[in-house]
Amino acid sequence: MNISQKNKDNFFNLVDSLKKCRRADLSDVSKNKDVIEKLYVDPLDNDLILKSISKLNTTILTGRRGTGKSTIIARLQHDIRKSNDRLSLYIDVKSIFEQSKAFSYSADKYIGHFSPQDLKKYLIYKSFLKEIISEVKSELKTNTLKFYLAKITNYFGPDKTAFEEELNRIFDDIEKFEYMDVEVIKQKKVLSNEENSNFVNQKIGANVSVDSSGPHGGFNAEHGTSNTDKSSLNEEFSEVLLKCFNPILIMRSIRELLKKIGINHVFICLDDFSEIDYEAMKIFVDVMIAPLNNLSDEFFKFKIAAYPGRIYLGDIDPQKIEQIRLDFYELYQAKTITDVHSQAQGSIKKLIEKRTQFFCKKTPDEFFDTTKVAMDDYYKALFDITSCVPRNVGWILWYANQQSIAKDKKITFNDLSIAAEKHFSDTVKPYFSQNQFMREPFDMKLEKYHLHQLLERFIDSAKINKREILVSDSKVFAKDKTKPPTSHFYINKKLEHVLKPLEMQFFITKYNEQKDQDSSELMSFFSLNYG
Incomplete structure (x- = not known):
C-alpha cells in the first residue's frame, strides 16, 4: 500500500x-x-486526576518516568490561567539545582567554619535556594503582568512600574544581606562533619559493693569515640539557611501584594522534584516547602511531580496533603x-x-x-x-x-x-x-550487581517454566501451549521494597496483590518487561 x-x-x-x-x-x-x-487525556474518567490536583491543597503526583506528571501539571496551569483569582508558578527543580552547582559565593568568608567538602555542599545548597527564590520572583513577574495586567493597572495606575518596584523591594534584602548567614554560623558555631565526626567522651561510673569488711565504693572513667550522624550537619545547614532567607517573611509580603490585584491562591508547581539528591531535597523541604505549606491561611500550595521512593516530606503531615499515584496498579482500583x-x-x-x-x-x-x-x-x-x-x-x-x-x-x-x-x-x-542519569529509590536495599543477579534468576526461572509447560500434560496449560504464561512471578509483599529499583527502571511492573491460600500472607505479583 x-x-x-x-x-x-x-x-x-x-x-x-x-x-x-x-x-x-x-x-x-x-x-x-x-x-x-486538546491533547490532554486524563488517566481517569471524568477528568478526576485534573479535578483532584485543582483542589486547594498540596498534591504530590508520584509515578515512574513518563507516566504523565508534567503533562498533568501543564494542564492544571492551563486552567488556572483562565481563572480570575488564582496564579500558578512553574519551577523546574532539576534545572535550577544543576545551575546552582556553579555558585558565585566567595568561600573565603566561611573559612574555619566548614571543611572544604562540607563548604562546597553548603554553598551549593545556599545557591540552590537563592535560585529557587529568584525563579519564584521571575515567574511572579511574568505571570502577573501577562494574566493580571488589567487589575495591576486598575490598582497601581496605568504605569505598571509601581507594581514591579514593590515586587522588587520584597526580594531586595536577599541581595543586600548576601552573607548574613556567616554571622548566624558564627553564633551557632557550626562544625563540619570532619571536625566533629569523632570526639572523645568520658563515661564516669560508680560502683558500690558490700562485703564482711563493710561497704566499698569507687569511680571509673572510660574514654571512647562516637560517630556524629551526617544528618545533624544537614539540620544545621537547614537552620542557618532558614534564618538567612526567611521564606515565610518573603511569601507573606508577596501574599499582601498579590491580594491587592485580586489573587487569593498561588499554586507552586515543582517539576522534576525527585531528580535532585536526598540531602538537597531535605534542605529544600525543611527550609521552604514545609514552612510555607504549613501556614494556616492556605494561600500557597504546592503541586509536586515525584518518583516513587524518591520523596522527603519533613514536617508536612501526609494526612493533610493528597498523594496521587499514576502507575496503573495503584491508579486503577x-x-x-x-x-x-x-x-x-x-x-x-x-x-x-x-x-x-x-x-x-x-x-x-x-x-x-x-x-x-x-x-x-x-x-x-x-x-x-x-x-x-x-x-x-x-x-x-x-x-x-x-x-x-x-x-x-x-x-x-x-x-x-x-x-x-x-x-x-x-x-x-x-x-x-x-x-548516571538513572534515579534510584532513596532506601535502596541492594547494589546494582545484586539486583542484576536477582533479575537474571527471575528470567532463568521463567525460561525453565516455559520449557516445562511446553511438554506438560496438565490440562491447566492446555490453552497456553503456544504462548506459556511465564512472564509473571510473585513474592511476599514484605519483600517488595527490595525490588523497587527494578520496578522504577521498568525491568518489572507490579500488577496485582493477592493472599496466598496456604499461608494467608499477602503476595505481590509482578510482570517482567515485555522487551
Whole structure:
C-alpha cells in the first residue's frame, strides 16, 4: 500500500509528541495556545486526576518516568490561567539545582567554619535556594503582568512600574544581606562533619559493693569515640539557611501584594522534584516547602511531580496533603485484575485516538493492520508492552514506525514486538552499565550487581517454566501451549521494597496483590518487561 508523505509526517509528529520528556515540548507540536487542552487525556474518567490536583491543597503526583506528571501539571496551569483569582508558578527543580552547582559565593568568608567538602555542599545548597527564590520572583513577574495586567493597572495606575518596584523591594534584602548567614554560623558555631565526626567522651561510673569488711565504693572513667550522624550537619545547614532567607517573611509580603490585584491562591508547581539528591531535597523541604505549606491561611500550595521512593516530606503531615499515584496498579482500583487491565487499556485507547485525530485527522485503524487483528488487541498489546506509560507508548510506536509506516506498511503485532525489544535494549537495559542519569529509590536495599543477579534468576526461572509447560500434560496449560504464561512471578509483599529499583527502571511492573491460600500472607505479583 502507499501512505502519503503527509500522513507519514503527521504520524511521525504524533509519536514524537508522545515520547517527549520535557513539559515545555508540548508547545512545539502546535502553534495553538490551547494545544494542551486538546491533547490532554486524563488517566481517569471524568477528568478526576485534573479535578483532584485543582483542589486547594498540596498534591504530590508520584509515578515512574513518563507516566504523565508534567503533562498533568501543564494542564492544571492551563486552567488556572483562565481563572480570575488564582496564579500558578512553574519551577523546574532539576534545572535550577544543576545551575546552582556553579555558585558565585566567595568561600573565603566561611573559612574555619566548614571543611572544604562540607563548604562546597553548603554553598551549593545556599545557591540552590537563592535560585529557587529568584525563579519564584521571575515567574511572579511574568505571570502577573501577562494574566493580571488589567487589575495591576486598575490598582497601581496605568504605569505598571509601581507594581514591579514593590515586587522588587520584597526580594531586595536577599541581595543586600548576601552573607548574613556567616554571622548566624558564627553564633551557632557550626562544625563540619570532619571536625566533629569523632570526639572523645568520658563515661564516669560508680560502683558500690558490700562485703564482711563493710561497704566499698569507687569511680571509673572510660574514654571512647562516637560517630556524629551526617544528618545533624544537614539540620544545621537547614537552620542557618532558614534564618538567612526567611521564606515565610518573603511569601507573606508577596501574599499582601498579590491580594491587592485580586489573587487569593498561588499554586507552586515543582517539576522534576525527585531528580535532585536526598540531602538537597531535605534542605529544600525543611527550609521552604514545609514552612510555607504549613501556614494556616492556605494561600500557597504546592503541586509536586515525584518518583516513587524518591520523596522527603519533613514536617508536612501526609494526612493533610493528597498523594496521587499514576502507575496503573495503584491508579486503577477494581475488584478484579481483569477490570484493572481493562481500565488501563481504555486509557491507552483514548490517548491514541485523541492524538491520531489531532495530528492526522484520521482514526487509528488507518495506521494499524486490522485485517487479522482488531484494534482492541493492539491496545492490549501496547498495555502489555508499556505498562500504560504514555511516554513508553510513544517510544514503542516510534520504533514501530521505522519498520512500518515509513516503509508504506501498516503497523503489525510483529512490529510492536520488535519495537519492545529495541526499546528495552536502548532505554531500560543500560541501567546496569552505571548510567548516571538513572534515579534510584532513596532506601535502596541492594547494589546494582545484586539486583542484576536477582533479575537474571527471575528470567532463568521463567525460561525453565516455559520449557516445562511446553511438554506438560496438565490440562491447566492446555490453552497456553503456544504462548506459556511465564512472564509473571510473585513474592511476599514484605519483600517488595527490595525490588523497587527494578520496578522504577521498568525491568518489572507490579500488577496485582493477592493472599496466598496456604499461608494467608499477602503476595505481590509482578510482570517482567515485555522487551
